[in-house]
Amino acid sequence: MDNIDRKILSLLQHDASLSINEIAGQVNLSSTPCWKRIRRLEDDGVIKKKVALLDYDKIGGGIMVFVSIKTNEHTQEWFNQFVATIDEMPEVLGFYRLAGDVDYMMKVMVPDITSYNDFYIRLIDRLPLSNVTAGFVMEQIKDTTELPLPH
Structure with a gap:
């Protein structure tokens, strides 16, 4: 896991509804490599699931x-x-x-x-x-x- 992966995880932890394009822009990647990183993090079990947090x-x-x-x-x-x-x-x-x-x-x-x-x-x-x-x-x-x- 590198610094880009950690930045992606940080962004998703804060707001999992961000689009791939929004995340890619914040980590200085194009959409496809960003999507592949997120997919790998999901496949590796680093990202367990995405949920809605209720009040x-x-x-x-x-x-x-x-x-x-x-x-x-x-x-x-x-x-x-x-x-x-x-x-x-x-x-x-x-x-x-x-x-x-x-x-x-x-x-x-x-x-x-x-x-x-x-x-x-x-x-x-x-x-x-x-x-x-x-x-x-x-x-x-x-x-x-x-x-x-x-x-």
């Missing part, structure tokens, strides 16, 4: 919750069941295994506190968990999908 407040709003989970279970069978459970819960936007005091962290979006309670009950009914702690987001200060690119 949750404008489509009904809700609350974001960071859910910390501790467990005494660490078998592969338990983990596979945990992943299958989370895959069935559309409220979960992110799911991470951590090092430290907390074993797992989830980023969850729900319409209201009652919906979070329903989510919580479904979660603890399906899996043995030793501690589930919720942190309710009061203000979103920064939220981006743009990854920093190495120079």
Whole structure:
């Protein structure tokens, strides 16, 4: 990956709706070589997909919750069941295994506190968990999908 690829990725991360011609102009390439680079980045899996980012407040709003989970279970069978459970819960936007005091962290979006309670009950009914702690987001200060690119 060279500097032109990184510039293309930066532009697409900021606005994936840019046309090939717009991108090509900003990276000083003609359209065809620019298109070929983008295609290669897609084929190589560097660009996973292009999506529309929605403003949750404008489509009904809700609350974001960071859910910390501790467990005494660490078998592969338990983990596979945990992943299958989370895959069935559309409220979960992110799911991470951590090092430290907390074993797992989830980023969850729900319409209201009652919906979070329903989510919580479904979660603890399906899996043995030793501690589930919720942190309710009061203000979103920064939220981006743009990854920093190495120079």
